[in-house]
Amino acid sequence: MSKQYDVIVIGGGPAGTAMASGLKAQGKSALIVESDLWGGTCPNRGCDPKKILLSAVEAKQAATNYQGHGLAGVPAIDWPALMTTKRGYTDGINDGTLGGLKSQQIDTLHGQAYFRADGELTVDGDVVTGTDVVIATGQRPNILPIDGHEYFKTSTDFLDLDAMPKRVTFVGGGYVGFELATIARAAGAEVHLIHHNDRPLKNFDPELVKALMANLTAQGITFDLNVDLKQITKTADGLHLTDDHDFALTTDLVICSAGRLPNDDQLGLENVGVAYGRHGIKVNDHLQTANAHIYAIGDVSDTPVPKLTPLAGYEARYLTGELVKSGAPISYPVTPTQVYASPKLAEVGVTTAQAATEPDKYRVTSLDMTKWFTYYRLQTRQALAKVVVESQTGLIVGASCLSEIADEMINYLTLLIQKQISLAEMQKLVVAYPTPASDLQYLY
Template sequence: MTKEYDIVVIGGGPAGTAVAGGLKAQGKSVLIVEADLWGGTCPNRGCDPKKILLSAVEAQQRAKNLQGHGLTGVPTVDWPALMTTKRGYTDGINDGTLSGLQGQKIATLHGQATFNADGTLQVGDETVSGTDYVIATGQRPTILPVEGQEYFKTSTDFLDLDTMPKRVTFVGGGYVGFELATIARAAGAEVHLIHHNDRPLKAFDTEHVQALMGQLTEQGITFDLNVDLQRITKQPDGLHLTAADGFDLTTDLVICSAGRQPNVDHLGLANVGVTVNRGGVQVNDHLQTANPHIYAIGDVSDTPVPKLTPVAGYEARYLVGELTQPAAAITYPVIPTEVYAEPKLAEVGITTAKASEDSARYQVNTLDMTHWFTYYRLQTPKALAKVVVDRQSGLVVGASFLSEIADEMINYVMTLIQQKVTLAELQKLIWAYPTPASDLQYLV
């Protein structure tokens, strides 16, 4: 017998649980299906555990920067204890998420969901149907198709390592590679990061990426640029990573950090006319797929915005509205993106690259803040900012920050951009002083 629901949500991560909860609160009957861990990537094996591990790195780096300037002694990372702290958080996520859903009286099913040709959904032995469906299955790490790819581990493995190997190598210089390389290095590993060209973190400001790599190099990370990995072989002294021109690196652990891909393979999307491309499930500006009763939100959907947890939540809130009272197409606010290395690199709004292509319209203020009070007191090795200002309105429309507090700065600047705060208005705000926020008036 086919159980029928108003809404069937496929995927129990941040996007799926938010849309399920929101629609249930609107009186809909809702089923949510998860094939793996309830809670999804972010709290189980993404942002949250990563930032727990990073907390030790941040505290260590802060102490390092003050050596000779007021502090003596640098704490060392105790990886097993740090992992216990991480698991103290992650171990409760699956059950906590599931009981949260049950507490909201949302029906749950665990298993792989596949659309049948008649439009119903198969989850193991169960067949269910929904008036509407929401695909929110997220992404997973891409594994590069090189010889010996079976030796690749992923960020998921790294974030749950019982012990830190002596030698760790990351293949792929996106934000995941940079972040986990920073953690591995602080935990004492010899760390390499291999990237196929000389421009890792390509979405970020070139000079700021260079400065970040400079600092990570000083911390002991080796960047192997312009290396196109060809082969991984297991030999008595470790895993050998080889490439053209005699590149041969021996390592104990190799993490493939070369991007992520949408989880669409087993959904039977072709059965229901849902189309997919490299960026994920194709949706229109109402987050609706080619099948008008099937929607896709969060990391799995092919939208023009970064795939981030708060974006998933934003899309979920939009879709709750759309499925209860259809309205306008989705529009997005400015979205900050960040590399949680140490230092951190963050940007928001109009990129510096785009601004310099249109210098009639945009002015870029380039600031070396290293000797500003905020950074002097922390003895920050380098603090950089670029602020993009719209010449006509005088409003800030974009920014890039490199420093240990880039996350704080980018959140302030996001607010200035989104709320269209002018310099005159900014000077009417009184911030706690001296704090990073009280520097804002000097950025414009």
């Protein structure tokens, strides 16, 4: 006879582990199931290892900026040593996450969960039952279905390369492609980024994207725009990439960075009346699927917010409370998104495109901050921002930043927007000077 749980959580990543821990703290009996690595994508093969590699890129860029301004000599990236540093972190994630769950006395199973019937799942043959089920299975890299697609590697492969090939090509101009291309180029590779139209990073301000691309081009990255790749052929001198026209490129490694797919197609959702599609599992504003006892959170859910680790945790905290006592629909805070390239590109709140459709409601200020003291002291090549202000209130409601500290600035701006801090209130604060925070009053 199978063991009965209050809640079964499918997926041992940031969303699932936060969910299981929250339920346990509320006195619920919970089982968490994982088919791959405990800890999920972010710490094993996503944001955390990527940021470790990027930290070396940032250090190299900072030294480059200061050539002739107080530093002599640019350090080279030692890829094997950097990879050892990365693995020093990632190698402990699986066991550490599993150990943390067990220390909380949360039941775990490793294997593929599959809905056999309502409230009943199999996990590689073991039958488990639960009153409610929370799906938090995340996403995986998409592989374009072109001729020779078997030669594609993914971001997972790139983040665990033993050596950096001489020539690396990325297919897909989203944030993953830009970030990994930045790393590969800084590590010495000849880098191409192929995109099917002329508008990569389509969700970001086009002028700032253009400026980012100009910076990356100056660093040696080649952008091949309006190229609809059709075939990869293995030849004696490498991998030969072609389209239906006159594009041809030979490379040593080709990474498919053309988006990600929700892990919702191996769960047997059709057996329990759960609807899902290209953007994930359909949920309502209580994160509930068409089946009243099944919920979906994190990257696998079809929600109107970016697929980000902090939002996965936010949804887990909401749903933990919801399963204990049903309440209000989920309400999302303003959420920043960013591209960890060089320089970094970040955005939060009302976009410049949205503001342009309502010119009476919003005003957009474009700022070139390159000569501001904050960026002069860093010898930053370029620092740009666009700030969206609500005309009636004078409050900042959106912002886009391009600089080497854009990730820091966007967090400050997120706080100003979420807490509705006016310029007058900002000027009542005394912050350390000179710092990026001391620039905030000049952005209104």
